[in-house]
Amino acid sequence: MKKTSLYLLLLLTVELIAQNNSFSPGEIWKDTDGIHINAHGGGILFDRGIYYWYGEHKGTSNNAQVGITVYSSNDLYNWKNEGVALAVSKNPNSEIVTGSVMERPKVIYNAKTKEYVMWFHLELKGQGYAAARTAVATSSSPLGPFVYLKSYRPNKETWPLNYNEKWKKAPKDGEPQKWWSEKWYKAVKEGLFVRRDFVEGQMSRDMTIYVDDNGKAYHIHSSEENQTLHISELTDDYLGFTGKWARIxxxxxxxxxxxxxxxxxxxxxxxxxxxxxxNAARSFKANSILGPWTPLGNPAKGKDSNLTFYSQSTFILPIQGKKDAFIFMADRWTPKTPIDGRYIWLPIKFKEGKPVIEWEKRWKINQFFK
Incomplete structure (x- = not known):
């Protein structure tokens, strides 16, 4: 009996030691099975008291070999691997066939349709980053499996709200052919790529999704050969675009x-x-989500802030139950060994009306947010 009690106590002690109770940015972050979390370029959904972390499954390649993974947590420190939320397809004719590029998945819940909606950046197999599409899938459960629906080039044959009427026609002397010239930069600002992609639809690469207080959802993505951000309003079912969008x-x-x-x-x-x-991060603010947006400079401060602590943003996580508590989520990419990519989670502070991110080697939520 004593041996059994001692054994159980030992198991409990080992389990408690294995539990995470703080964030350690840049270090190996093990899930509840003791394996480094594999959910890169991710986003978080909070649903019925549980956080769900969706991300890219990485192996030896940045191309999708498995799909989009999902982890669950009730404290943000400890994450359980819930498996593959959206798997790659074995059908060679599928847009999400093994070897395609599936990046930066974000999942939101639609209270009207009772569906979980996943959006992600999609590049077609064998085309590099030329397709520049955004893709959508749905599920009746936050754990999936998600069913792939289709991909888009957003805002086909629709001009942005903040677009000058005179920019709708190409200049009489033609579009500039030489990239990176002064004339080319001016043309980009005046809608060079918007005109070029008007019929096919606008490019969509790095992206995120935001649901506003009124339930309206917005798709924010890098477009125009990554030269300009677009913010697009989604339809009420969160599965398409209303045609209401702006350039940022x-x-x-x-x-x-x-x-x-x-x-x-x-x-x-x-x-x-x-x-x-x-590289150095940038920050902006706006009174309306469709702009205008005002630049605020680099939010990162201190040592290595010019490289955003060797990371790149992916999501801003609001902590439930705490006022004005936001976590900056970022990835430290390792393109030669993608599976070894690390996660940089840091608290967002505010100073003089601007978001500020400072390095913390190890930190806890209650240190910064009450």
Whole structure:
């Protein structure tokens, strides 16, 4: 009897030691099975008291070999692997066949349709990043399996709200052919790629989804050859686009958008364009989600802030039950060994009306948010 009690106590002690009770950005983050979490470029859904973390399953390649994974947690520190939420297809004719690119999945719940809706950036197999599409899938459960529906080039044959009428026609002397020239930069700001993609639909790469207080959902994505962000209103079922959209920071070269709202003001954090390499983050604010958006500069402060602590934004997580409590979620990419990518989660503070992100080697929620 004593041996049995001692054994049970030992097991309990080991279990308690294995439990995470803080965040350690950049270190291996093990799930409840003791395996490094595999949910890169992810987003979080809070549903019925549980957090669900969706992300890209990485192996030795950045192309999709498994699909979109999902983990669950009730404390944000400890995550259970719930398996594959949306699997790649073995059908060679499928858009999400093994070897395609499935990035930055975000899941939201539609109270009207009772469906969980997943959006993600999709690139077709064998086409590199030329397809530039956004894709949607649905499920009756947050754990899936999600059923793939289709992919889009958004806002086909629709002009943005904040678009100058005179930009709708190409200049009489033609579009500039030489990229990166002064004339080309000016043309980008004045709708060069919007005109080019008007019939087919606008490009959509790095993306996120935001559901506003009134239930309206918005798709925020890098477009126009990654030169300009687009914010697009989704239909009431969250499965399509209404045609109401706006360009944000034309020619500003933003990607990896992450958005949140505080005291009625919208805030967005993005990154610049340096491929897999880190760069200085950017931040913006707006009184309306469709803009205009005002730049606020780099929210990261301190050592390595010029590289956003060697990471790139993916999502801003509101902590349930705590006022003005937001976590900056980012990825530290390792393109040569994608599976080893690390997660950088840091608290967002506010100073002089601007979001601020500072490095914390180890931190707990109650240190910053009451």
């Amino acid at each position: 920071d034309p020619g500003g070269q933003n990607e990896a958008p992450a958005i949140f709202k505080k005291d009625g003001t919208y805030y967005m954090i993005t990154s610049g364009l340096t491929g897999w390499d880190p």
